[in-house]
Amino acid sequence: MVLLTWIAEVAAEPLVLEPADRRVERETNTWSLGATDEDRSSLSVAEVVAAFERTAAAIRERIRDLGFSGTATFYVWHDEHAGQLRCSIGSVPPDALPFSGTYVASDDLSPIVEGFLADSEPGCIVWSDLDDVPSPQEKTETETEIMLFGVWVSSVGASR
Numbered sequence: 001m002v003l004l005t006w007i008a009e010v011a012a013e014p015l016v017l018e019p020a021d022r023r024v025e026r027e028t029n030t031w032s033l034g035a036t037d038e039d040r041s042s043l044s045v046a047e048v049v050a051a052f053e054r055t056a057a058a059i060r061e062r063i064r065d066l067g068f069s070g071t072a073t074f075y076v077w078h079d080e081h082a083g084q085l086r087c088s089i090g091s092v093p094p095d096a097l098p099f100s101g102t103y104v105a106s107d108d109l110s111p112i113v114e115g116f117l118a119d120s121e122p123g124c125i126v127w128s129d130l131d132d133v134p135s136p137q138e139k140t141e142t143e144t145e146i147m148l149f150g151v152w153v154s155s156v157g158a159s160r
Contacts, residue, residue: 003039003085006031007051010087011058017068017157019091026098030088032079040117048113052076052087056154059089063156072157073097076109077149078116085116094153102148109152 016028035043056074063072073094076087090098094105 001039001043003033003035003043003048004051006033007048007055007087011055011062015059015062015066015089017063017066017070017072017089017091019070022090022092022098025090026088029090030086032082033085033087034083035085035117040119043117045110045113045117048117049109052109052113052152053154055087056156060154060156064158069158072155074154074156075105076112076152077103078112078119080115080119083119085113089156091157094151094155097151097153099151103151104148105151105153107153112150112152 010031010033013031014028016025018024059074068091070091071093072089072091074087074089075094075097076085078084079086092098097103097105
């Protein structure tokens, strides 16, 4: 159960909460977690969700002990291109996470973990799942599709 160990270790990793320097926060507070084939086949969604919830609780306590009085969010998403679960902590509310794409914040981690565990070829995209890129003459604004992805959020700061 390597994945569960890695999730638990996130709570003890170096932590920077610096609202004036979001780049340092992202670089210090972001982790990539993979899973062995055995983990993918033997772990349940509930086990992985519970591990992240325990980690969020430990981070919340750690931030409280540090005396940080601001907003902080622990968040998890499935990076399908890399075949990894990623998690991070930022001194931002759930609606201001540092993503360049459009995301949907949720308090339900199950669908994210389910997609990750069910990924039979992590980090690979099947050719048939790729779309042809239209030429600039063919592309119109109405054809531009916004890709949404789910992000689990948990408030871990003093300000909620």
